[in-house]
Amino acid sequence: MASNGVDAPDGGAMRAGSGRAIDYRQIFLHANDAIMISDPESGLIVEANLKLCGLLRRAPEEVLGRHHDTVFCKPLDLDYSPDRSSGICRVAQCSENLLRDDGQGVPVEVSASLSVPAAGERPLLTCIVRDMTERKQAKARLAASNALLNAIGTLQTRFIGSVPMHTLLKEILDNFLSLSGSEYGFLGELLQTPDRMPYFKVQVMSDSIWRTVTREFYARNAPIGLEFYNLDGLFGAILHSATPLVFNDFSKSGAGYSLPEGHPPIHAFAGLPVTHNGETLGFIGLANRPQGYDNALLDFLKPLLAICGSLIGANRASLWRQGAESELRRQALVFNNISDAVILTDHEGIVLDCNPSAVSMLGVPKKKLLGVPLDFALSPDDDSAQPVKAAIAAVDRAGCWSGMLAVRRRDGDQGVWDTNLLPLHDDVEGSSALVWFNHDITERRAAQVQLAERTLELNAIADLSPDGFVFVDRNNRITYVNPAFEQMVGLRASLLLGISRQGFDEAMSELCEAIPAAVPELVDESTLLQLVRPKPIILKRTQRTLRDDGGALWGTVQYYRDISQETEVDRMKSDFLSTAAHELRTPMASVLGFSQLLLQREFDAEKRRGFLEIIHRQSGQLVSLINELLDLARIEARAGKDFKIGEHDLAPIIRECIAELYLPDGGQAVNAALPDISPRVVVDPDKLQLALGNVLGNAVKYSMGRGAIHIAISQRELNGARQVGIVVRDQGIGMSAEEIERIFERFYRADASGKIPGTGLGMSIVKEIVGIFKGVVDIASNVGEGTTVTLWLPAALRIPGEAGE
Amino acid sequence: MIDDRVATEKRVLIVDDHPELRLLVRESLGGDEGGYCFREAVNGIEALEIMAEFRPRLVILDVMMPGGMDGYHVCERIKSDPEFWRYTDVILLTARAQKKDVEKGLAAQADLYLVKPFDPNELVAAVERIFATPNR
Numbered sequence: 040m041a042s043n044g045v046d047a048p049d050g051g052a053m054r055a056g057s058g059r060a061i062d063y064r065q066i067f068l069h070a071n072d073a074i075m076i077s078d079p080e081s082g083l084i085v086e087a088n089l090k091l092c093g094l095l096r097r098a099p100e101e102v103l104g105r106h107h108d109t110v111f112c113k114p115l116d117l118d119y120s121p122d123r124s125s126g127i128c129r130v131a132q133c134s135e136n137l138l139r140d141d142g143q144g145v146p147v148e149v150s151a152s153l154s155v156p157a158a159g160e161r162p163l164l165t166c167i168v169r170d171m172t173e174r175k176q177a178k179a180r181l182a183a184s185n186a187l188l189n190a191i192g193t194l195q196t197r198f199i200g201s202v203p204m205h206t207l208l209k210e211i212l213d214n215f216l217s218l219s220g221s222e223y224g225f226l227g228e229l230l231q232t233p234d235r236m237p238y239f240k241v242q243v244m245s246d247s248i249w250r251t252v253t254r255e256f257y258a259r260n261a262p263i264g265l266e267f268y269n270l271d272g273l274f275g276a277i278l279h280s281a282t283p284l285v286f287n288d289f290s291k292s293g294a295g296y297s298l299p300e301g302h303p304p305i306h307a308f309a310g311l312p313v314t315h316n317g318e319t320l321g322f323i324g325l326a327n328r329p330q331g332y333d334n335a336l337l338d339f340l341k342p343l344l345a346i347c348g349s350l351i352g353a354n355r356a357s358l359w360r361q362g363a364e365s366e367l368r369r370q371a372l373v374f375n376n377i378s379d380a381v382i383l384t385d386h387e388g389i390v391l392d393c394n395p396s397a398v399s400m401l402g403v404p405k406k407k408l409l410g411v412p413l414d415f416a417l418s419p420d421d422d423s424a425q426p427v428k429a430a431i432a433a434v435d436r437a438g439c440w441s442g443m444l445a446v447r448r449r450d451g452d453q454g455v456w457d458t459n460l461l462p463l464h465d466d467v468e469g470s471s472a473l474v475w476f477n478h479d480i481t482e483r484r485a486a487q488v489q490l491a492e493r494t495l496e497l498n499a500i501a502d503l504s505p506d507g508f509v510f511v512d513r514n515n516r517i518t519y520v521n522p523a524f525e526q527m528v529g530l531r532a533s534l535l536l537g538i539s540r541q542g543f544d545e546a547m548s549e550l551c552e553a554i555p556a557a558v559p560e561l562v563d564e565s566t567l568l569q570l571v572r573p574k575p576i577i578l579k580r581t582q583r584t585l586r587d588d589g590g591a592l593w594g595t596v597q598y599y600r601d602i603s604q605e606t607e608v609d610r611m612k613s614d615f616l617s618t619a620a621h622e623l624r625t626p627m628a629s630v631l632g633f634s635q636l637l638l639q640r641e642f643d644a645e646k647r648r649g650f651l652e653i654i655h656r657q658s659g660q661l662v663s664l665i666n667e668l669l670d671l672a673r674i675e676a677r678a679g680k681d682f683k684i685g686e687h688d689l690a691p692i693i694r695e696c697i698a699e700l701y702l703p704d705g706g707q708a709v710n711a712a713l714p715d716i717s718p719r720v721v722v723d724p725d726k727l728q729l730a731l732g733n734v735l736g737n738a739v740k741y742s743m744g745r746g747a748i749h750i751a752i753s754q755r756e757l758n759g760a761r762q763v764g765i766v767v768r769d770q771g772i773g774m775s776a777e778e779i780e781r782i783f784e785r786f787y788r789a790d791a792s793g794k795i796p797g798t799g800l801g802m803s804i805v806k807e808i809v810g811i812f813k814g815v816v817d818i819a820s821n822v823g824e825g826t827t828v829t830l831w832l833p834a835a836l837r838i839p840g841e842a843g844e
Numbered sequence: 845m846i847d848d849r850v851a852t853e854k855r856v857l858i859v860d861d862h863p864e865l866r867l868l869v870r871e872s873l874g875g876d877e878g879g880y881c882f883r884e885a886v887n888g889i890e891a892l893e894i895m896a897e898f899r900p901r902l903v904i905l906d907v908m909m910p911g912g913m914d915g916y917h918v919c920e921r922i923k924s925d926p927e928f929w930r931y932t933d934v935i936l937l938t939a940r941a942q943k944k945d946v947e948k949g950l951a952a953q954a955d956l957y958l959v960k961p962f963d964p965n966e967l968v969a970a971v972e973r974i975f976a977t978p979n980r
Contacts, residue, residue: 617942621908624939625862628960632868635964650871653864 073137073168077107078161079153084110085163094147094170096140107166112136112144115151115166137168146171204354209243211347215323216245218343219309219336222327226313227265228351229278229321239274239321241265277310277322284310287331307331311344315352323347380456380477386435388413388427391472400479402449413475417446417456430460434473438462444477454481507578507599513592515540524599529573567602576603611785618786622664622798626657660798667800670729671785674807682723682811686835689763690717692724693750696731700739707742709735711750718752718763719835722812727832730808733801734767734828740797742771742825753829761834762814770825779818805830853881854975857898859891859918860884860906860937865960869904869937872964873971880971888913892921895928902974904967905954907938907945916952923953933974937962 067074073091077084087102095102095110108114113136136144150167212226225244231237244265267274277284289305309332311323323344325332380397384390390408398405401416408416414425426442433440440460448454456477501508507524511517516539520532528550535543550572568578579600585593633650636642642650673681690713697709720727738748746769753764774782781787783806786799802816809816809830820826856873860866866884873880883898885891887909895903903922907915915936922928935956936949949957956970 617940620941621939624941624960625865628939628962629862629864629868631961632872632964633864636868636871639965646871646875653867657864 073147073170075102075107075110075166075168077164077166079164080161082106082108091168094137094139094145094168107164110138111149112138115149146175148174205242207350207354211343211350212243212245212323214343215311215325215340215347219325219332219340220328220330221309221325224323224325226323226347227267227274227321228313229319236268237270239267239270239278241267242321273310274322277312277324278319280310280312281314281319283312283332283337285332285337289326309337311337311340313344313348313351315348318352320348320351320355380475380479382408382413382416382475382477384413384431384473384475386431386473388431390416397477400448400454400477401446417444418453419447430458431473434460434462443480444475446477446479448479448481452481454479455484456480506601507597509535509543509597509599510594511540511543511597512594517543518594527576527578527599527601528570568599576601577606578602615785619664619668622786623661626660626664629657630654630661664798664800667798667804671800671804671807674726674804674811678811682726684721684723684812686719686721687724688717689720689752689765689832690714692722692727693731693752693765696728696735697750699728699732700735702739707739707745708747709739709750710747713750713752718754720763720812720832721835722832726808727812727830730805730830731765731767733805734765734830737797737801738767738769738771738826738828742769745772746770746825754834755831757831762831763834764817764829764831766827766829768825768827773822773824773826774818774820775822779820782818783816854879855881855883855898855900855902856971857891857894857900857903858882858884859886859888859903859909859915861886861909862906865906865937868964869967872967874968887911888915888918891918895922895932899928899931901931902933902935902971904935904937904971907936907940907949916948919949919952919954935967935970935974937967 067086068088070088070090073094074086074088075084075091076086084103084105084107087099089099091110092099092102102110137147139145148169148171150169152165152167153162208226212224215221215226216224223245225241227239227241229237230240269275270278286305286308289308305326307326307328309325309328311325312319313321313323328336378396380400381394382390382397383392390411390413393405393408398408401408403416412427414427417425425444427444430440430442438461440458442458442460444456444458446454446456457480458478459476461474461476462472501519501521504521505523507527508519508521509517509524510519516537517535518537520535522532525532528547530546535546538546547568550568550570552569552571565579565581568580570576570578579602581598581600582595583598584595587593633654637647637650693711693713697711700709702709735748735750742748748770749766749768751766751768753766755762755764782802784799785803787802806816809832812832814830814832817829817831818826819829858866858869860869870882870884873882883894883900885894889911891903891905892913903918905915905918909915915938919934919936922932922934933955934953935958936952936954937958937960938945938949939960941959946957955974958967958970
């Protein structure tokens with residue numbers, strides 16, 4: 040047959056023996072494809088190569104002789120027509136599963152051809168069976184990838200087409216379920232409560248997740264989602280994990296994570312975190328994929344997971360953008376209506392934009408402001424450098440700047456802006472612009488300057504005032520005391536400032552004899568404080584509460600006036616009057632009483648004479664009193680205005696005074712040691728005689744029968760001024776220190792017995808007169824030894840002896 | 845025995861720093877012939893000293909006196925001392941005529957307040973009235 044030159048390989052393959060035939064057979068037997076030759080009439084397999092046997096996992100003997108249909112899962116449906124007459128080989132192809140020995144099907148592609156036999160020979164059916172397992176898998180992967188791409192494409196299109204997010208998420212989940220072959224699943228987002236508490240919200244889930252009991256619950260909640268606030272469990276673990284978490288044996292490895300009531304059982308579970316730009320947005324939960332979840336699947340799903348993240352992220356960004364846009368509109372509204380001037384510049388200080396307030400304040404059209412440097416825009420004719428560059432540098436360095444800008448206002452006047460400079464944050468373009476918020480404080484500044492000036496004035500007044508000022512602020516703290524007050528109370532301001540009002544009151548109380556009634560805090564009234572320290576004075580405290588225009592308490596001012604002198608003068612006047620009246624009444628009682636007795640009763644001559652002497656003496660006392668009171672009143676009232684003060688020789692005045700002195704019988708000698716050249720003094724001679732007369736009179740009265748009275752002239756220099764003293768020394772009864780202290784008191788009498796006549800006014804008159812001469816009275820005395828009174832008088836400037844007289 | 849003398853003698857203590865005034869009071873009450881037994885003091889301290897042994901029925905007392913103890917003070921002492929007050933009346937005789945001075949005298953429990961200058965007849969009437977009143 041071989042000599043027939045059978046050119047069909049299959050024919051040759053069937054025959055062993057010839058060299059070529061062996062070659063064919065070798066090819067046939069070891070071909071990479073499985074080859075099967077059968078009889079088309081009977082269908083019995085007559086030849087099968089090793090590959091076919093391998094695919095079928097059967098021995099060749101088992102294969103040969105079988106009906107060729109039995110090696111496939113179903114009968115071959117080869118589209119060929121055995122047309123021997125045409126002599127054309129027909130080739131048919133079909134995909135079929137080869138039935139393996141173990142019952143598994145192997146995907147194959149079958150190419151069949153019918154050999155046209157030589158005359159007299161039967162045709163043979165040759166099937167080349169190609170193992171399609173790998174190809175088929177590749178094809179399936181391709182299909183899956185196509186599905187994935189389709190899903191992604193669809194989802195993106197849907198997103199751009201503004202399908203509601205919920206629908207989109209549902210489609211994402213469905214894609215995940217179908218692509219992974221999971222039984223059910225859900226998709227949720229990690230969100231934040233308004234107070235920034237993270238929580239997990241299941242946005243979509245497959246409706247098979249719940250059983251009948253909870254299906255109603257699902258139906259109710261699915262559209263709005265389920266929210267989970269406890270993120271410590273499985274959900275939290277997934278959300279905190281950067282990579283998917285897989286539990287293929289959930290009942291064991293998922294132990295610790297309990298399922299909600301009514302939840303269908305989970306065999307395998309995969310939690311896939313959805314991220315975008317590194318941020319976890321949520322996760323997709325997939326459950327019960329029959330073959331479990333493996334890395335290959337997770338890798339496969341990665342693109343979809345990524346697109347899912349992008350979509351959710353984009354959705355959020357979109358929502359944010361919507362919010363930002365309305366925010367922007369609001370800000371634009373604020374920008375246009377705010378009363379402060381708002382100016383945008385670039386980092387070079389070139390004006391990019393400004394609001395109507397800025398235009399209005401500067402009084403320059405907006406188009407003239409745009410594009411020019413800010414410092415020029417603010418004050419075109421001012422060369423002084425604005426701190427614009429420094430401000431921008433500060434913002435670049437520290438993020439913000441506050442300060443003052445000088446501006447030329449629309450009225451042409453210099454104005455001041457209080458400015459805050461901030462960078463304008465723009466997520467898209469970075470920080471490209473600067474915003475200058477400017478508040479016009481020109482008026483406030485002017486007011487402040489005025490206030491400062493006013494404060495200076497007030498401080499000057501308070502500092503120079505002889506009256507005390509204390510300011511208490513609204514927090515009841517001492518914030519100011521003036522120097523006069525420090526002087527009055529002998530306390531340094533540094534000790535008082537900052538202390539509480541209570542502490543201040545206590546400090547004041549310590550200075551007082553009796554604790555002064557505390558000044559009611561908010562009542563304007565006056566109180567008297569009788570200080571014993573640092574010196575006895577009487578202070579009148581007046582308080583004034585300060586309130587602002589709105590009536591709010593601002594503080595209180597306490598005003599202290601030293602009224603010691605006024606009070607003392609008042610008291611002295613009152614005392615003087617009542618004492619004077621008393622002193623007049625006593626001699627008057629004698630005069631009236633004795634004269635009445637004389638008129639009404641009979642007395643012997645001696646008694647009558649005694650009574651009349653008393654009446655006469657007491658009448659004289661009354662006259663002296665009245666005269667001296669008038670002298671004193673006149674001297675006080677005129678305060679020396681009627682004095683004829685001039686330069687006079689002292690000696691003649693003293694001599695005249697001695698000559699006029701009334702010396703009773705038995706009176707003591709008066710020795711005057713007066714220099715030949717008399718010193719000159721600046722006095723009114725008449726008034727000096729009155730004063731000296733009183734001194735000499737006292738010397739005579741209080742040293743009756745006790746030795747001579749000496750008069751001398753002394754000179755001294757006191758505080759750079761030359762003084763001449765008239766020294767009158769007696770050897771009389773003398774005085775105690777206490778009596779000396781009271782000697783100038785009106786109506787004070789050293790003699791308590793009443794034996795020595797006198798008014799008690801003499802020394803008061805002496806002091807007044809010498810005081811008006813700007814001299815002083817010195818008294819030295821010892822009880823029982825005598826008294827020395829010196830009247831120091833101002834010496835004339837002319838040196839004695841140079842006198843032209 | 846002393847009490848008998850107190851009852852029979854009309855003892856009057858005159859306290860004043862002015863001798864003319866003491867004389868005037870004395871003479872107004874009839875002097876040595878007036879039937880009164882007089883003692884005189886020139887200040888408050890002396891007056892209280894004499895009080896203790898003299899035990900007068902009446903003290904005629906000046907207010908303003910030297911020596912640190914004025915008439916008000918002496919009056920208060922007399923009126924607060926159980927030794928004196930039962931049998932001593934006090935007439936304040938003073939040049940202080942203001943209302944507050946009179947009130948001060950009454951506060952010191954003086955029995956009468958007479959202002960200088962005084963009418964001798966008025967003083968006589970007052971003293972006679974006091975001695976006509978039975979001792980307390």
